[in-house]
Amino acid sequence: DQKEQIRLWLFCWSMLNSLIALFTVCSFWIDRQRFCFPERSIGFLAFCSLLSNIPHLTRPIIGFEEMACNSLISGVRYLIIEGPYENKICFLNFIFFYFGSIAGNCWWLILGFTWYLSASRKWVEEEIGKRSILLHIFAWGFPLLLVIICLSNNLVDASELTGICSLGNFSHLTLFWFWIIPRLLIILIGFFLLLAGFSSMCKERNKFKNKGTDTSRLEKFLLKMGIFSLIYLFSILLNSLCDLHHLIVLSEWQPNTINCKTKGGAFSGNCIRPEQPEPKLYVFGQTMGMATGLAVGLCIFSPKTLATMSSLSSWKNALICCRPLQIKKSTIINSSFKKTKQQTLLIPPPPSFPPQSPKNNLVPTSSITIYNSQHFK
Numbered sequence: 001d002q003k004e005q006i007r008l009w010l011f012c013w014s015m016l017n018s019l020i021a022l023f024t025v026c027s028f029w030i031d032r033q034r035f036c037f038p039e040r041s042i043g044f045l046a047f048c049s050l051l052s053n054i055p056h057l058t059r060p061i062i063g064f065e066e067m068a069c070n071s072l073i074s075g076v077r078y079l080i081i082e083g084p085y086e087n088k089i090c091f092l093n094f095i096f097f098y099f100g101s102i103a104g105n106c107w108w109l110i111l112g113f114t115w116y117l118s119a120s121r122k123w124v125e126e127e128i129g130k131r132s133i134l135l136h137i138f139a140w141g142f143p144l145l146l147v148i149i150c151l152s153n154n155l156v157d158a159s160e161l162t163g164i165c166s167l168g169n170f171s172h173l174t175l176f177w178f179w180i181i182p183r184l185l186i187i188l189i190g191f192f193l194l195l196a197g198f199s200s201m202c203k204e205r206n207k208f209k210n211k212g213t214d215t216s217r218l219e220k221f222l223l224k225m226g227i228f229s230l231i232y233l234f235s236i237l238l239n240s241l242c243d244l245h246h247l248i249v250l251s252e253w254q255p256n257t258i259n260c261k262t263k264g265g266a267f268s269g270n271c272i273r274p275e276q277p278e279p280k281l282y283v284f285g286q287t288m289g290m291a292t293g294l295a296v297g298l299c300i301f302s303p304k305t306l307a308t309m310s311s312l313s314s315w316k317n318a319l320i321c322c323r324p325l326q327i328k329k330s331t332i333i334n335s336s337f338k339k340t341k342q343q344t345l346l347i348p349p350p351p352s353f354p355p356q357s358p359k360n361n362l363v364p365t366s367s368i369t370i371y372n373s374q375h376f377k
Contacts, residue, residue, distance in 0.1 A: 014056035017293035038114035051100030068158035083154035112193030242285025
């Protein structure tokens with residue numbers, strides 16, 4: 001069956017995307033001190049990609065009818081076209097898919113915003129980190145608000161092809177206002193912020209080159225961020241174009257279908273049969289929408305990340321990071337004794353009299369310029 005082949009393809013693609021996203025999330029969790037804003041946004045973006053893939057991963061286990069259909073008292077099942085309240089599985093899958101997708105777009109915007117603050121406005125990582133709570137409120141609060149609005153207005157429906165509960169499978173207005181418009185606005189604003197940040201970083205690179213400073217790490221970092229941004233933006237834009245085509249088909253299909261029913265049906269010869277949605281284009285759009293995990297994987301993949309993941313001590317630190325440290329009293333006494341001893345040794349000896357002249361006529365250096373490349377590792 002062609003539908004089963006499409007569902008199998010989407011399952012395999014979501015499995016690959018989820019594995020890469022899970023690897024990225026683990027890398028950020030183990031080596032959290034290495035990744036600060038704006039790079040930390042990529043880790044949260046990978047987590048959101050993992051959330052949005054859960055419905056595709058659970059469909060073969062749960063089953064299509066259990067996920068996308070309601071049942072009457074007589075036992076007859078029908079596809080969900082309005083509201084998931086009778087089907088709790090559809091309810092949960094919608095939250096995972098819609099919340100994860102919109103939250104991932106919000107973290108893309110936060111990536112562009114923090115990149116702009118860091119590159120163009122010269123904000124340091126500490127200042128951005130102090131305001132990270134505001135970033136989290138926006139990234140998780142805005143998708144949650146949209147979820148509440150959609151559920152309270154019964155806008156959720158199920159896809160007849162994939163079985164995923166989402167928005168706009170049967171209503172073009174819902175697809176336009178609650179899926180296409182929010183995503184396009186967020187993606188475009190984040191893109192322009194990233195573009196401004198890249199422009200500022202390229203100017204800084206030229207200044208460093210003119211001073212003779214090695215900029216290889218900076219160029220490597222810019223290349224990695226550029227590849228990630230292009231892949232993510234390209235996949236999301238293709239997904240949005242497929243959604244726009246689906247919107248056009250729905251806007252023509254609904255009035256034509258109603259017109260056919262009022263004139264005696266599609267075979268009466270008095271109406272025009274509406275254009276059917278193209279399955280291949282729909283599947284292509286779904287595939288591009290799940291390709292964000294590949295983008296974050298390419299951004300994080302490096303020999304240093306592999307070395308960190310293979311280290312057993314890193315996994316131990318990640319597991320015990322939230323546990324309180326139990327320090328013995330003797331250890332505190334010994335450490336304080338060693339600290340006092342080191343401070344005593346650091347006391348300079350009294351000056352000699354008469355004062356001795358220096359052996360070499362050395363001119364003290366007034367200032368030292370240091371190029372901090374730790375941010376670009």
